[in-house]
Amino acid sequence: MSDARIDGRRWERTVLRTPWLTEHHDLGAVLAAALADVDTPGQEHRVLAVAEKAAIVTSGRTIPADRARWLARVLANAVRPVGDSEGLSVPAKMQYVLDETGYLRVLWAAAASALTRPLGVPGVFYRIAGTVARDLDGARGAYPETLLPPLSEGEAQLLAHHLAVRLGLPVAVVDVNDRGGSVRGRSPGCPPAATLLAVLADNPLGHRRQSTPAVLLRSPAHGAEQ
Template identity: 50%
Template sequence: MLTYGTERRPGDTVVISEKIALLLTDRTIPADPTRVQADARWLCRFVRPRPDSLGLAQPVKMQWVIDTLGRPRVYAAAAAAALTRPFGIRGGFYRVAGPAARDIDGGRPPYEHLLFPPFDVAEATELCEELAAKLEVGVAIVDINDYGGTIRARSAGALPERTLLGALADNPMRQRRTGTPLALVRPVL
């Protein structure tokens, strides 16, 4: 960004894909299918993935959620989904399990061998501040997809979260092979 990036102006915010930030800071986790336990394999059969994403239908991701949140919470989330889904209420699992279950990424090409856990907010904020000092503009780490997204962290000089979400709402960074890991959001004056 310093050498080849576009001209940055005061008020700009450099937006970095959470996946790239995790890769570059070595915070990914090996996706090891050999350690997936029976309950993760069983639970993932009931996940209804979106058309372009497997989500927790991948046993290795479900195992990470169980390891991270604990069996009692994951089982409670599964029970909530089982009780609410027949009434047309979707997302019960994620409401009980929380953002960690929703935000786990990876397990598909070209990173089928890696999982991308959600970036710890404090660590992501620290990275944003460090990069902002070097780039001399605001920095935000984001997890955006075609269904919405999250501003994981931002530096003190970055645009407000609401402004960033509005600018990124149509997913201009795209996904997978057609995506870009960086974007520049410039306020309209």
């Protein structure tokens, strides 16, 4: 358990531990069991932040990272990993982006990146290549042979609503790591996305083999957030 203070408001963060999740688990049931061990509903504002990765794995959306053609290998070789994240330097991930985003768009993104990189302009490839290129996970760490395609905005929003009804508290589906993140979907009652990202800025969920796919956020109920 740890605290974060955002705009003068204290948020208590309790990370939920679960079994190692697979496509055979019911995410809602696993989260309900984990909440039963730690949650004591009261007057505070309660929100459950759930890792997008857990939703992808339990919904059976994973894809084998076992295919890469020559162009994917060439483009992947030009990608510079950031920190301990290999990103699209993994050929199988680049192949998936080519297939999903389109060869012309990816080649345009690569050309623009090659032109702007010497000028010190970062991230051009990912801005042009789009959401799939930015948010594709897997093929590393706990999932060395598996790709984890990101949920669409509509899918994440629907999942957040479904889990909120099932668990009885607001739910946000998030994708956070040690370099930042995004809120993929929110049910009614959640704080604004900017507040959630600030509360989760130090990534209390972790992103390796911790089996901590969700974190319960609690704050004294003073003034509803819009």
